[in-house]
Amino acid sequence: MAPTARTRTVAATGAVVALVATLAACGAGAGDDRHPEHRSFALHGRTLTVDSDDSALELVVAGSARTDTVEVTRWFQGHVVVGGDPRVTWAMKDDRLTLRMKCSGMIADCSAKHRIVVPSGVAVNVVDGDGSVRANGFAAALNIRTSDGSVRVTDSSGPLDLRSGDGSISALDVDSRRVRARTEDGSVRLGLGVVPDLVESRSGDGSLTIELPHDTYRVTTGSDDGSVRVSVPRDPASSHRVSAHTGDGSITVRTRTAK
Known part of the structure; x- marks a missing residue:
């Protein structure tokens, strides 16, 4: 009886391994x-x-x-x-x-x-527990939180408040006057088509890139481990505030190239 029981166990284990391999090769999409x-x-x-x-x-x-x-x-x-x-x-x-x-x-x-x-x-x-979030074409406010996934916003003009626990954040071709973007682990890329009143960006581990229309800005930056390049005109009295801080990564704040 013992050999028979062992054979069944081995066979069952083999079947489970085969099923795991099949699911791994053909993951659900x-x-x-x-x-x-x-x-x-x-x-x-x-x-x-x-x-x-x-x-x-x-x-x-x-x-x-x-x-x-x-x-x-x-x-x-x-x-x-x-x-x-x-x-x-x-x-x-x-x-x-x-x-x-x-x-x-x-x-x-x-x-x-x-x-x-x-x-x-x-x-x-x-509020998304696990998954990427994409948004396009919003004139009203967007407030996006995801625990694990990237966030991408395009062609929008309302206030943006974007956060990810683990994932990159991008807001491109946006005309928002107020933008907040924060991720614990990932890069942040912001491309604005109008002069903003406020831009706040932060990453625990990732690079930050901010492209702005030509104007003068009050810029504050900080990177614990990475280069910082600011090429926009700066004025500590400007009403257009931009901040960029990262724990580990480069920071670039530059004038957006006209299309």
Whole structure:
């Protein structure tokens, strides 16, 4: 009986190893979902909060037509062995869109992505536990927090407050007057098309690059380990304040090249 039991154990172990290898070679990718789901949620106020635990997020602004709905498209792929079936949920309550993914087991591999179309003029607060965040075309305020993932904002003009626990931050081709960007581990790159009132950038470990329109600025910088290059005109009395600080990395503050 002992040899038989051992053979079964070895066979089971081999099967688990084969499954792990298969999942590693063919990891779940939300982009592989050829049949994404779509849903509309009513929005009663002028601020939307997106609360996500584990998903890549893409936020865009709806067309010029007036709308009071948030349109969400969801892609999802998941595989679980020795565990419950993976699933994703979405719900709106008090203008808070909650996105959740359940994926647990001895062997689990899941991936989710959401594209969120927001009515024009609506401010957005994002709290994402694990996943990148992309936002484009916002004239209202954007407040984005992700614990693990990059943040990228383009073609926006509202105030920006961007933070990542572990990931790079970029805000390019933006006309925002107030920009705050902070990451614990990653680079920060900011490219502004208008003279800002305030730019604050900080990284625990990563380089900082800030490109500004031609003007005079009150600039403060600090790097514990890295070069600092400031080529914009400086004036300690300027009302246009720029600060850049990093624990480990270079700092560049320069005049933006005209297109």
